Amino acid sequence: MAKIEIKKPIVEEIxxxxxxAQSVVLVDHRGLTVAQDTELRKQLRExxxxxxxxxxxxxxxxxxxxxxxxxxxxxxxxxxxxxxKDDATAPARILCKFAKTAPALxxxxxxxxxxxYDAKGIEAISAVPSREELLGKLLGSIQSPITNLARVLNQxxxxxxx
Numbered sequence: 504m505a506k507i508e509i510k511k512p513i514v515e516e517i518x519x520x521x522x523x524a525q526s527v528v529l530v531d532h533r534g535l536t537v538a539q540d541t542e543l544r545k546q547l548r549e550x551x552x553x554x555x556x557x558x559x560x561x562x563x564x565x566x567x568x569x570x571x572x573x574x575x576x577x578x579x580x581x582x583x584x585x586x587x588k589d590d591a592t593a594p595a596r597i598l599c600k601f602a603k604t605a606p607a608l609x610x611x612x613x614x615x616x617x618x619x620y621d622a623k624g625i626e627a628i629s630a631v632p633s634r635e636e637l638l639g640k641l642l643g644s645i646q647s648p649i650t651n652l653a654r655v656l657n658q659x660x661x662x663x664x665x
Contacts, residue, residue: 510561517565517584520553525591526615527571528598528625532556532583534607543601543608550593553586573619577612591615592631599629 521527532540547554559578566572585594595613602608610622620628632640 510564513557513561514564517557517561518569520555520586521565521569521571524571524586524588526587526594526613527574528585528594528613529562529574529577529611530583530585530598530602531580531609531611532607533581533609535605539605539607543598543605546597546601547585547594550597551587551589552594552597554583556581556583570617571614574612574614582611590633592628592633595625595629596631596633599626 535543544554559582562582562584563575563578566574585598587593592615595610595615598608598610602610610625612619612621613625613628614620615625615628
């Protein structure tokens with residue numbers, strides 16, 4: 504069997520994973536212990552993020568002609584890829600948080616909603632709260648004035664009743 508026939512399904516798998524992805528983050532996983540890698544994979548899996556290690560040439564072939572083509576300069580050394588189709592900030596948030604406890608994990612760069620970012624850009628994106636947190640804050644800010652009004656009306660009623 505020719506080498507190209509062996510590599511083609513891998514490139515197709517990567518292409519299928521990145522198709523429709525909101526964000527893709529590349530990391531250098533060299534130096535992680537097995538326990539650290541297992542914990543990282545668990546956190547990513549719970550957040551619905553696909554995390555896999557591929558050869559750079561396979562990633563490069565899969566990225567050609569897509570919005571992720573800008574990641575080609577970051578494909579040096581061992582690379583693992585984290586892909587999210589639902590939450591655009593999840594891979595950056597989880598990987599950057601994990602990198603603080605495991606300095607061996609190095610974020611290389613990524614693409615979030617079509618824009619290519621370097622490691623510092625991905626770190627900045629990791630500070631953005633998740634969609635659920637943002638919705639919670641919005642709901643809290645909408646409820647706050649109503650709650651305050653209810654308290655004031657209740658105090659007025661108590662004063663008039665006394």
